[in-house]
Amino acid sequence: MIVNRLIVIYPLMKKYDFRAAVVGTRTAVPVLGGGKKRYINFDNAASTPAFKAVTRSLDKFIQYYSSVHRGTGYKSVVSTWAYDQAHLDSLRFVGADPEYFTSILMKNTTDAINKLARRLDFKSGDIVLSSLMEHHSNDLPWRVQARTEYIEIDDTGHLDIDDLKRKLKKYGRKVKLVAITAASNVTGLIPPVNEIARLAHSAGAKILVDAAQIVAHRQVRMGVPGEPESADYLVFSAHKMYAPFGIGVLIGPKETFKAGDPDSVGGGTVNFVTTSDIQWAHLPDKEEAGSPNVPGAVALSAAINALETIGFSKIAAHEKELTRYALKKLSAYEEIELYGPDRWIQGEDRVGVIAFNITGIYHAVVAAILSYEGAIAVRNGCFCAHPYIQRLLRISDEEAIDYRDDISDGIRLKVPGMIRVSFGIYNTKSEIDRFMKIIEMIIRGKYKGEYSVDKRSGEAHPAGFEFKNDIRF
C-alpha cells in the first residue's frame, strides 16, 4: 500500500477554488452577545461537509431512485447500475484490482472493521497487533474476536517500529493480522504503512489499513496483491470525504469472503434457499444483507470523482500549507502545548490534524469559547482514542482509574483531553487567522462569557446564553 509522497511545486500550480467545491461555506451562525458570524469548520477529521458535486449528483439520482437488484423497472435498472458502479469506483479509488479484491459497502469505517473482525476466522491463541495510536474503531472490534496486543508509540506520538519488530518476533506465527491506521485522528501523524506491511507479511501476518483519516487527503494505493508492501484489507468512510450520506467501504480479497457464512444474513445474501439448504449469493451481495443505501453509494461515487478531478497533489499541497501555517502560529505561544511533533518537520508527511491544550484552561472551555464567541467548530476530549491520549498526556494507569471512577459516578468535570483542529480542502489561512485571534483572546483572558462546565456532560456553556433550536428542515 502506498501513500504517495508527492513532490509538489505549489506556486507553479493553478489555484483551484476549493471553497467553491463545498456546500455551506457561507453559513453564518449566532454568537454570544448577539449577531451572527460566518461559521468556520475545523472539525473535518470527525466529518466533512458535502461536495456540491455530491449534492448535485444526489438531486439528479433521486429522480431515478428505486430498489436495486432483481427490480425489473427502468429505475431499478438505473439504480442497480449506479450501485454497482460505486463498488467499482471505490476499488479504482484505492487502486484495488477488481479481479482480486471485492468492495463491500457498509455504514462506515467502524461497521466495516466490525464485519472484517467477525469474518476473519480467528482460532484460539491467534493475535491481532493493533497500536496505541488507533481510534477505538480499530481496536475494540479486534478485542472482541481475538487476543489483541498493541504496538507502542514514542514520546512524540510516532509509532515505534522497533516495538512492532519485537512483537512480531515474540509472537511469531500467532500474529494473524496487523491492524494499523494510515493517519492518526489525534496528531495527524502518518505511520510508515508500506514498511509495516512488509514487516507484517514477512512474519506471515495480513495487514488491515484503517484509511478513514487519509483517503480525502492523500492518494492511497493498495498495491499488487502478494507484494510485500501491499495492503490486504482497507476501510474508509464516505462522510470523511465530502459525502456524508451513510456509507463506508471494506475492501479485501474475494477469497476471504467466499469462505464461510456471512456474519449478517437475510435478504439479498442468497441465490437459493430451501428450508434445509442455503446457497450464498456472489460477492459483494453475500456480505451486504438487506436493502442497501443506494443514495449513499451514489454520493460516494460522486465524491471519489470530485477528489480525483481536483487531484491529490493540489489537495495535499493546500492542506500541508494550512497545517504548517497553523502549527507555526500555535507554537509561538508558550501557553500552548502541542501534542505529537510540536512543529512542522521538513520532509515528514502529516495530515491536517493538530491537537493542543492551553495551560490552565480546561479543554471544554476553550472549545466552547471558540464556538460561542468565534463561531468556530473544533473538537475537544479524547477523540475516541483513549489509550493514545493517555500516553500523550502522560496519565498514569492509577490516574486513569480515578478518572474512570469519576465518569462511572457521572462526574465529568475534569476529564483529561485536548482541543483538536482538523482541516479540509476548503479551509483557508484567513480562517486560521480568525481562529488565532480567539486563541489569543483566551490566553489573555479577554473573552466575553462566563463559562461553567456541566458536571454530567462535561460540556462548557456561557452563563445566560444558549443556541436556540429554531431551524426547521
Ligand SMILES: Cc1ncc(COP(=O)(O)O)c(C=O)c1O
Ligand atoms: C482513524 C479513524 N478510524 C476510524 C474511525 C471511525 O470512523 P466512522 O465513525 O466513520 O466509523 C475514525 C473516526 O473518526 C477515525 O478517525
